[in-house]
Amino acid sequence: MEKPKTAEDKLPDAVAAGSLSRDWVQFIKFGLVGVLNTAVDFAVYTLLFWVGVPYLLAQCVSFAAGTANSYVLNRAWTFQAKGPQGASGQLARHVTWNVIVLLLSLGLLYLFSDGLGLHPLVAKVAVTVVSTIVNFVGSKLWVFREGS
Numbered sequence: 217m218e219k220p221k222t223a224e225d226k227l228p229d230a231v232a233a234g235s236l237s238r239d240w241v242q243f244i245k246f247g248l249v250g251v252l253n254t255a256v257d258f259a260v261y262t263l264l265f266w267v268g269v270p271y272l273l274a275q276c277v278s279f280a281a282g283t284a285n286s287y288v289l290n291r292a293w294t295f296q297a298k299g300p301q302g303a304s305g306q307l308a309r310h311v312t313w314n315v316i317v318l319l320l321s322l323g324l325l326y327l328f329s330d331g332l333g334l335h336p337l338v339a340k341v342a343v344t345v346v347s348t349i350v351n352f353v354g355s356k357l358w359v360f361r362e363g364s
Contacts, residue, residue: 257282
């Protein structure tokens with residue numbers, strides 16, 4: 217006779233092992249770092265846009281400023297990568313991944329602004345939502361993966 221399943225038996229393995237809660241904590245930390253990155257990004261973008269820098273160039277500069285902040289805080293706090301071992305590989309992956317996310321954000325910003333006629337600042341908000349989600353997934357699964 218098979219013993220009745222307990223509530224714990226019914227939970228997916230990730231939840232039972234506690235990894236889901238760890239993922240959520242990382243996502244929340246990533247989000248908090250992201251708020252700061254986004255503030256840096258938006259401040260630089262807005263300033264450059266208002267002084268007449270073309271919006272796509274302003275996006276490149278502002279994205280770089282937010283990305284530098286992102287690497288430092290996410291490595292140390294969100295994903296808690298320790299010591300210098302793996303740091304150069306993580307930095308290389310971080311730069312590579314963020315170039316990919318930058319290209320995605322530029323394409324979407326162009327599409328939303330020139331293609332759909334949204335104001336560049338409104339388009340920036342929509343692009344930020346998409347790029348944040350994409351960036352978290354890539355950062356967790358590739359850039360700061362455990363054991364790297």
